[in-house]
Amino acid sequence: MPELPEVETTVRGIKPNLIGMRITDLTVRDPRLRWRIPENLASMVVGNIAESVCRRAKYILVKIGSGHLLLHLGMSGSLRICPPNEPPGPHDHVDFTLSNDQILRYRDPRRFGCVLWLSGNPYEYRLLRHLGPEPDSEEFTGNYLYGLSKSRTTAVKNFIMNSRVVVGVGNIYASESLFRAGIHPIRRANRISVKRYELLVSSIRDTIDSAIAFGGTTLRDFVNGSGSPGYFRQELLVYERQQQDCRRCGDSIRVKVIGQRSTYYCTGCQTWLNLSTCSDRSDDALIFLKQFQFGFSVVRVHDYAFDRTDLYTLLGVKMADAFGAELRMNLVNLRSHKNGFVWTFGFADITVDAFVSN
């Protein structure tokens, strides 16, 4: 599916050949897209000049005359400039002939996209009105995500893929950004600290920026505005790399379905808790333990006969109760902290840091 970087790449690709050109003709071969192409479209666009083109989320807005053309590429659509003698393919539903003799051609094999005409303020239109901020906007910050996440118990991956939260973070870029930020994709949104959200915001920006720099990610038949493929696929760190080695730690990349979408991640690099960035460490560990109903809160050394093996056994039994008898849990790491100890456990396919205060 074309995601934000592909749409941005498309906008940049068509811009030089489109802006300032007059629309001299319109050919609609099939109006049956997600919503029917309006019958009066020709009377709105033909004879008028395309003044500007921009992107909002995954929508493309072209200002023509007194209104805006609103286009969406659906699941596998494309919008590109092609020469006048190129014969249309079976899914090339719309051609805008331009005064420079080039054609702006809309293709949509699965017809999930749209070509609509908006006469009023386009940002007030029902499809655009409720959209969250753009990832590169000033409004999109760690504090913004943290504030919004307080009542959200959904997995963080679903949270950032919600276009009311932030636009343009589709399945590929959600997996990639969470990997870059070191956050486990099924961690609950309301349990992530503001510092980790700050990291996530910059990871989302970096991921999307580099995807745009590479001209998008070529998936199936995506082509950019000039008809050539994107090259971000070669740069992907986790997406569709299941069973391959993590480029950072060498563990093998896993895949799991979250919210009906395949999610790729590395348990070596992506943790539930990151105590070095948690604002309230013992509280986060406590919540984690409560979340899984282990039946005890943070174990305190002074009221427990502290012994590394005993504590490990106790946690292991509680976790085994919660997850079933087949559970294999390993103590991955134990390190001291100024107020206690940090235990890192690997079990099932997740890694957990538990803070045990002195």
Ligand SMILES: [Zn+2]
């Ligand atoms: Zn890794």
